[in-house]
Amino acid sequence: EVQLVESGGGLVQPGGSLRLSCAASGFTFSRYTMNWVRQAPGKGLEWVSAILSSNGDTTYADSVKGRFTISRDNAKNTVYLQMNSLKPEDTAVYYCAAARTLATYDYWGQGTLVTVSS
Numbered sequence: 001e002v003q004l005v006e007s008g009g010g011l012v013q014p015g016g017s018l019r020l021s022c023a024a025s026g027f028t029f030s031r032y033t034m035n036w037v038r039q040a041p042g043k044g045l046e047w048v049s050a051i052l053s054s055n056g057d058t059t060y061a062d063s064v065k066g067r068f069t070i071s072r073d074n075a076k077n078t079v080y081l082q083m084n085s086l087k088p089e090d091t092a093v094y095y096c097a098a099a100r101t102l103a104t105y106d107y108w109g110q111g112t113l114v115t116v117s118s
Helices: none
Strands: 003-007 010-012 018-025 033-039 045-051 058-060 068-073 078-083 092-099 112-116
Touching: 003 092, 018 033, 018 092, 018 112, 033 068, 033 078, 045 068, 045 078, 045 092, 058 068
Parallel strands: 010 112
Antiparallel strands: 003 018, 018 078, 033 045, 033 092, 045 058, 068 078, 092 112
């Protein structure tokens, strides 16, 4: 059974930091590009960041570039998202998603809520 389990969400003040984790099982994690995608209240899905399976290259949405860092540990089948300098507009449910190709996401986690508020 394929599982992606996110953790690390919570309430944080503006300017604060959080580290999200996504533990994967049931598929060959190292062969998949891993993504973080978020959904703010009342809005659609927004891609946040990706880390390639092939060479570990990373990409970011402009809205988070310079503040968020994605990383992966293939030995632990886990992908991380370090979020610094958080803003209220970062409030969202954050999902990790696995993609074997660029065409589609194959697997999704259940999401973890991040709330940035004073």
